[in-house]
Amino acid sequence: PATAPADDVRFGPLVGRRDDEAMRAFRSYGLGQFIHWGLYSMLGNEFEGRSARGHAAASEWIRQWNPRTAPEGWPRQYDALHRSFDPSDFDARRWAREARQMGARYVIFTTKHHDGFAMWPSAHSEYTIAATPYEGDIVGEIVEAYAAEGIDVFLYYSVLEWNHPDYMAHAPRTAQERERWERFLEYTRAQLLELLELYPQVKGLWFDGTWDASWVSSYEFAYALEQELRAAVPGLIIGSRFRADEHGSRHVDSSGALLGDYQQGWERKLPQDITVLDGQDWDCVMTIAPNGWGHIRDTTGLHLKSPQEMIELLMRCRSMNGNLVVNIGPDGEGRLSCHEHEIMTALGEWTEQNAAAVYGAGHVELPEPRAGILTGDGQRVFVTVLAVPVSGAIRLAVPKDSARVPVTARCEAASSPELAVHHRDVGLDRDPMTYYDVDLPAQIPPGRPFVVTVELGEVG
Ligand code: FHN
Structure with missing residues (x-):
């Protein structure tokens, strides 16, 4: 149902916090895959042996190579890349199968x-x-292949265009600029409606490049377009990056309401804790390298996140009711790197072994033990153990007036899965909490986080 915008915000939210089937599915996706694939993938952040590292914002930004250091004639060479784009190894069905094996429940494709x-x-x-x-429709192939694997498809679309003759970053100032900008807006509208018409199975649109003053000042146009897009595909999910309100506020409008179905501002960073989220739905899009979403041929000297780090990030997101979306940047032929494969395989094993702790579980209102991360589903608390305490036990603090308390515990990754649970009241009357220690298995699986499942039972 539509919520009335606050008095002085006419172009605020179109919908209140949605609780329909599509948004419920979004909340349980848990893990997603982002794919940055385009002409920049052919270069891998290099041109004719010269690295663009440090000369452009990121590998997919190579066209914006600093003019002072760019190759002679740049970006003419970039703008001609499409003439030889013919990815010989691209197989959408293989990507989709690997994404399913990784445990991804949605994909965002550029x-x-x-x-x-x-x-x-x-x-x-x-x-x-x-x-x-290339004789094919890449978006069409991706949509079909991922949908066939049961993975929901979101389409990434950048409004900002570096080389479109009608695009401008500033709000149009003259009649002639206004005319150009109007043409650009119409083109944007036509492309978006075209995408939804060609691929009506898509579940969401993921907007980007919406920060320039030209677009921010087009809030009225964007407001109307959002309604059109939603009408074209019922249940369509649109995040908070699409449009601004009439006061220039982005993501959250001037009265504090979210400008979309979920908060899209968590890019390469996670909320400190759940309180900063203000009850918003959200996901976090994450690169494997520190930055750079498109293919990077030479990753020497870059910290690539390890499988363990990715698992930790995934579980941190879930513990705050968010999804983690892991980015891959295939090369110009459609190949993934060994490291990307390693991350995907590790996530696949983790999500398969610990599905209950990942997908159907969310935030738990208990203090987090130092040993790890908590998720839960009301009946069970899942502790993702990141570091084994010297005590050999995890301590869960539970309010003394809690109706449900830990009763039994298991660790499926251990050779003897059953774990002892001890109730330890430290005897301080003023302490509102009481404590449950779960003995960790003697043989800890090496090198990886592991999950301890704690069953809750009624008191008494
Ligand atoms: O500038 C882009 C960047 O290249 C990449 O696509 C990321 C993905 O979230 N979005 C923009 C920066 O916010």
């Missing part, structure tokens, strides 16, 4: 990044996959 190149044969642009030697 249909058009800031370079303006459309990965589908858009009728509204000449700069599309149809102008390459």
